[in-house]
Amino acid sequence: MTHSDKNNNIDLNQFNQVFFEECAEHLAEMEQILVSLPDEGPDEEQLNAIFRAAHSIKGGAGIFGFQDMTVVTHVLESLLDRMRNHEIPFSTAMVDLFLEAGDVISMQLAGHRDGTFVRQEAIDLVRAKLQQVIDAGSVITTAESVSDESEPVVGETLKTDSTPPDKRCQFYELEFTPDPDIFRRGVRLENLFAELEDLGDLTVTAGLPVTTDFMELDPEICVCRWNMTLVTTASEADIRDIFEFVADVDQLQVRQVIEDNRENSCSDISGSTATVTEQQNHDPVATGESCADPAGAATGRRAYDKNELAPGAYGRRTSEAESSIRVGVTKVDQLINQVGELVITQLMLAQTASVLDPVLHESLHRSLLQLERNTRDLQQSVMSIRLVPISIVFSRFPRMVRELAAKLGKQVELKTIGDTTELDKGLIEKITDPLTHLVRNCMDHALEIPEMRIAAGKDPAGTITLRASQIGGRIVIDVIDDGAGLNRAKILSKAVERGIPASDSMSDEEVWQLIFAPGFSTAEAVTDISGRGVGMDVVLRNVQAMSGRVNISSEPGKGTRVTISLPLTLAILDGLSVAVGAEKFIIPLNSIVESLQPSPESLKTVNGRSVVHVRGEYIPVIALYELFNMDALVKDPGSGILILIEVEGEKAAILVDALLDEHQVVIKSIETNYRKVEGTAGATILGDGRVALILDVNSLLRMRK
């Protein structure tokens, strides 16, 4: 392969990547609509939206050469189209079938994207099922047609009129003037023409400019245009749909030519057309268009498409392309990193200038203040790029809840609140599993079966609410159910049984925390949904790994609320800087309970280790100078400052020389830049240019043990 080939392959792969992302979005959108459908079926807009998603996937797959993906989507699209035309009625079983089809397409997508195994039998099966529904619908349609045809034919005119307008052959002239970069965008025109050919008899003629200087030519720029004739029963909208991803409305002219004899079949009509154009004899009923629509070229697009910013319009130059761009996460992270460096530089400048006389250097100080404001704004703007709405996570639950409810014989309504709340992309990826586990737990354990709920005077359908909100610098996610609530006695007895320290005197809050103990489960039966006792401890661990916290509140008979609190981002941390000897450390603020100067009598030694007595509790003292083997100004806990920290219910007091300041610090990986340092979660650069280690409180507790 030549160098040029390599470059071009990379370009095409980039387009593929765009298709993969768009396809996944369409599948998610389709699923979201399907699981939210009311019992009476989709309304016109919902049906159109599902059709649009299927159509976009098929169109993209065809254009980008993933022909296998068009197999299921084609049948799915056909079925949906018939449903839109009221030829096939909706039935609730279709939802499952469409979801199954979506799963199969997802599997094919993963196969192309990740090289995962694709089960051909699943593809064949779902395709056959879809076709079966179409065929069953067709039988009904045919029967109706037969019935129609059995009516006495009064005359030729009546016979002609009995043919549905959209089933008559139409003769179209198309003029396609593609965008100059259509080749570079990887669009395969042969696939496009093949799709057109599927609609009927197609003739294609390419046209090129008369004069071109070959020596000045850019061979990758398209200067061709195509004239086509198409004889088909399809509508103008169907034709335009094929060009949906490759042409703006002004790049495709479609003219319907009125033929001499409407009764000619598609196969023989091409030789008997008159050249009376649509402009001269426009039949709005036959074309399904409105004469009132002055947007000439825009006519022919379906009503639901008119204001559409089709998310699948990859490679299309619509207003969408101007309103959003896709950028790799690596690039964004690089930008965040660079802005982080800028923040550090600004801090260093501020620190250097702080020793200068503010009167003599007033102008400098003013400029530095301005710099600080601008830097902070820039940092916030850049950080916001990584923020994505939590609806990305929430949207996966309706289907899960629907399927689990059916499996468990429960009636469950899922509500989501605050879907637009934004969270760091990295956190979104990590919060999915813990939330999934919590929702499964709600379904399996918390919500009662309808009979029990009715007996308890409740609505037979239980409710699970997922609520996200931003409170200060943190994102709070609540998973709320209106089930039976946690059973205090059962949790306590189970804890005792498992050797977990517990007593009746514990507060409710403390008792609820017991369910986070490894292996803890009060489930009567182990099901394939939950109840194996692995989960809540994993939930807690995962959330804490994101510098988050989990709280539980529960009321018997009323329900349970699990609250997860997360930082907005993982790249910046709120921390307290402390001094130990000549070094500075950052302690994450979310783990700090309080700081205190202990009285001599509160300090004890147990088994040779220092502990501090705080409000009836003996808390171990961790001396950083000992852990990191360094010099400190203060080695006696009685003379220094103790910072009380708490993680997973475990407490410790960190001995430091002095408290310095509260910072928002940019986290840098020390492992990448140096090596793993036990007890630390990374490092940051302070205003004076020095590196400060960020303490990993969990790890400190482990080291002390």
Added chain:
Amino acid sequence: MNTEANEVLKTCLDGELSMRTVAEKYPALANLYTRLLDADASGEQQEISRRGAREIDLAGVTDIDACGCQLLVLFLRSLEQNHLVAQLTNVPGTIRNKIHFLGFDSEFNLSY
């Protein structure tokens, strides 16, 4: 791309002639174009005309797309503008069909 011994007369294209490869094929065609024009200017064309037609041999072309077709058409068109004529020869059946399907057959004057 190979150019035979009587290189001014006949050029063989091979492999894929598509968006993926046009950037690579174009310099050779441009070079041929320049040489044909130079030959014309120096009077060699009479000799070339005497010896035979200028040919683009497509026997080795395995695939073609609209971008590749466009490049060939523009090459032939540019020669025509300079009163030079070149012809496509040994067009494989699959390539011929593709050219037809993409609507370029009349541009290439291919017979079926």
